[in-house]
Amino acid sequence: MLHTLLVLSLCSWLFGVFGDEVKSVSVMEGENVTLHTDVTELHTDDEMYWRFKNILIARIKRSLNINPTYYNNNETEIFRDRLKMDNQTGDLIITHITSHHSGRYTLKIRRNNTVSNKRFNVTVYARLPVPIITRDSSQCSSSSSSSCCCVLCSVVNVSHDVSVSWYKGKSLLSSISVSDLNIRLSLPLEVEYQDTNTYRCVVNNPITNHTQHLHITQLCHTSADSPPMWVIIIPVALVIIIIISVYIHKRKCHKGLVQTSEVPQTDEEASIDSSSTSDGEAVRFLNRPAASLNMFYAKHKKKRPEIYTQMTTD
Template identity: 65%
Template sequence: MMLQNMIGGLVLLHLCFCHLESVFGDEVKSVSVMEGDTVTLYTDVTHIHTHDVIEWMFGVQSPDEIIAEIYREADITSFINERLKNHLQIDDQTGSLIITNITTEHTGLYQLEINRKPSVRFRHFSVTVYARLPVPVISRNSSQCSSSSSSYCSVLCSVLNVSHDVSLSWYKGKSLLSSISVSDLNIRLSLPLEVEYQDTNTYRCVVNNPITNLTQHLDITHVCHTSAVGVHCCGFTEAVIRLVVSALVGVATVGVLIYDVRSR
């Protein structure tokens, strides 16, 4: 009798240990994808048993809503969340969750619960979906004065409607010249650069997020061709001085002409 009690206690202790390990020993797996891609969240089981019950849950802060269920014994697979169900599939053999044509609305925490009596297994996934990057546009920076030398041209690299964790950078060859980042949604990023007209170096503007990037190369001749003869932009004080000098020159010219006419 004592031996049976000891065996029963060991079995119970083993089951409790397995349960605690599955609940508290699970790590959160991070998954990063681009909008429009297909991603699979794996159960890491080779096949679903007859009496298995599988639940997939989703939430932005924590998994709090059941989005898909499998009852193998009743041969039932159901997708519950109306907003997500058109994007969801389940692997019939393993129970892995497949999200197709993924959008930024699918960013959040996912929890898998496999009820395989007498134990329960859990897996957690943190999915981050990044919006597609726009192609950088390089243009003449008409709002920015170039340096005092007419041999310089100011250019501007811009991207529109960028999402979180996006950076915009200027490179000269492989060297990083400047960079700017954004953490907000749907804003414009712009980064200026001043180059010489005769510069033969390779300049490129790069927009990137943590998983991909897009590059636009600077064609100095094309972007700055309107300034090939040298366009100099000046401040207010210099503009006033130029205006006054021009007026004085005009008055002096008129005076000379009048004097010449009277002399004749």
């Protein structure tokens, strides 16, 4: 009989230490999390001990002090100013949690000369990035490139247990996931230009998700809407060449006029300009080159019309 009682006691103790259910708790980075003791109120002689990876981080021992005690040392530095233990229930609150706080938490409760244990597995997930959808023609096959639009949904710096998926309405088309940290995930999709279905890219982890919708009319264009680059470049280049040619021609004409107006007046021209210039001297001026004659005609037509008339008749 005594042997049976010892065996039962040992089994009960082993079940209390090793047989407790592990509660899984998932939380986003930066949020607060509460680990519940399921105790409604602490009694006078109750004791509670909270450990993280077998390191004592907080306790309540009512026989000594009604307030909780927090342990600050090198091993608990990551919890500095982040822990709060409820005086009534012993619940442990971790504020502004980070990925460094992921792991196993153990609670030991002593009450009425009995010991019970609770275990929590806390997983902290990094905040999800927003997926980005871009057009990527390199993902298209040569046979479908003329009738289809190829897009790529990408996310960067993703953490563990993150997946990227394409949905058509409510139907899952494709998905990719990763277990590593700080890498890039990309998932292609091929749709027809005239497709009117609803497509969305979803990035998610076990506790949250972000969705980006695909707008085919905005991101994808038909060949008529997007002409080849040479169709745009050649007319623009021709216009530029014409403008430059017109500018150079005008510069040359302006320069020629300036040079002509600056031809120095000869002694013979000066003598013709004077009131004493004889008709015979003006006639002899016709022996000058054609450029000088043209200048002479223009300059003296109004002053001496009789000379101009004689010169033109000769």
